[in-house]
Amino acid sequence: MILLQGCPRRGPTAPGIAHQRGQLHLEKSRGIEADVSPGGEAMCAASAPETTVAELRQMVAKLVARDPHAQCRVGSGPLAPLAAELNHLSAHLATSHMNADEAFGIRALVELSPNIMFTCDLEARLRYVNFTVPGQGLSEVLGTSLYQWIHPDTVEVARGVIQKVISTGEIGGYEARPLIDTGAEWFAARVAPIKTGQQVIGFTVILTDITELKRTQLRLEQSNRELESFAYVASHDLQEPLRKIQTFGERLKTTASAALSPEGRDYIERMQNAAGRMRRLIDDLLSFSRVSSNAQPFAQLNLTVVAREVLGDLETRIEQTGAQVSLGELPTLEADALQMRQLLQNLVGNALKFRREGVTPVISLSCTVDAQTQRCELVVQDNGIGFEQKYVDRIFNVFQRLHGRGQYEGTGIGLAICRKIVERHNGSIGALSTPGEGTRFNVTLPLKQPTRR
DSSP: OOOOSOOOOOOOOOEEEEEETEEEOOOSSSSTTTSSSSSHHHHHHHHHOOOOOOHHHHHHHHTTTTTTOOOOOOBBSTTTHHHHHHHHHHHHHHHTTTTTTTTGGHHHHHHHHHSSSEEEEOOOOOEEEEEETTTTHHHHHHBBBGGGSTTTHHHHHHHHHHHHHHOOOOOOHHHHHHSSSSSSSSEOOOOOEEEEEEEEEEEEEEEEEEEHHHHHHHHHHHHHHHHHHHHHHHHHHHHHHHHHHHHHHHHHHHHHHTTHHHHHHHHHHHHHHHHHHHHHHHHHHHHHHHHHTOOOOOOEEEHHHHHHHHHHTTTHHHHTOEEEEEOOOOEEEEEOOOHHHHHHHHHHHHHHTTOOOOSSEEEEEEEEEEEEEEEEEEEEEEEEOOOOOOTTTTTGTOOOOOOOTTSSOOOOOOOHHHHHEEEEEEEOEEEEETTTTTEEEEEEEESSSSOOO
């Protein structure tokens, strides 16, 4: 990423106002101790090396050259107060040349933004920046390659996104760590094309500090990995003792059935049924954990082809129930093929399972595409038993059933798997239902997945 100063970046502000974490707060005074907030100059100075004469000279040179967002490191020692005063002067100069109209216009928006902004030509040479690179004058930065300021760990990701933006004219983005200590651990970069007419002649980049968001995301991802690992290991380890229960139960039933009383044979039958339900629970729990652990990369996928394959797999059940199934034209989108197959199989399978007695099941699969948002809405509708709408959130939770085991088979994980698959694809799933009339499942998915970061 772009090199910034060691202390948290503070953009230029009007006199009496200072930036704090992207927001504005009034200074308590005009003196050098005005900002004593965490991450402010006073906190940095407490443990920083002494401010040097060379740094002051460099800052003065930047002020003379009117470099944007010029800042001097405020360290310790006798020269530190002078460095702080030069920073206040920089902030004042940044706004003093603006008239009232400009103070609320695009110029103020760019120059006073807490975000880092720059523009580049097609060769990725910097043409404009709204901040100052430590140790470099503005004239020394402009014209250099953007890639020389990006951390080696993310330079190829950035290059790929930028080249795609230039070639397609579409907005892109990526996340990256800064090259040095900037006061921010993570930045989100948004890249957009610069056009004259229909021709792309360069691109803009806006960097936003997403440190807190990224920390939370990483904690959640770690927690999810641990839970999924626990679910997988626990389920896998339970299979062997369960297999032995079923095996020895079957042997006992075969070899000693004649010696057992009717009550004893009933106990064995109940034990075998319970073991069978336990196996189905374990298998479904493993399927749930594998949505993330065994996920495949997204690729272009024709949903119509997948849906036809699913209906082919369910052909026997469709014939047994006498169901009438209609399939409309479904779109091509970026998705995990195996998970889309599982999603459709679970939804259609549910429609076949929860049918009304004595009523021919009628099931339809259709889809509409919103060209503006580039999202599609997949609809699976049936005329089955339906359910009370107040239970709509409950049905997507693990092990949640609205009916007893004696009425309908299953473990209550199928729709939870559907939701997890849809969320992994950056979509949403919901349902509308009326008891005795049927259910309509709505799945909204993007045709193109966001840029992988």
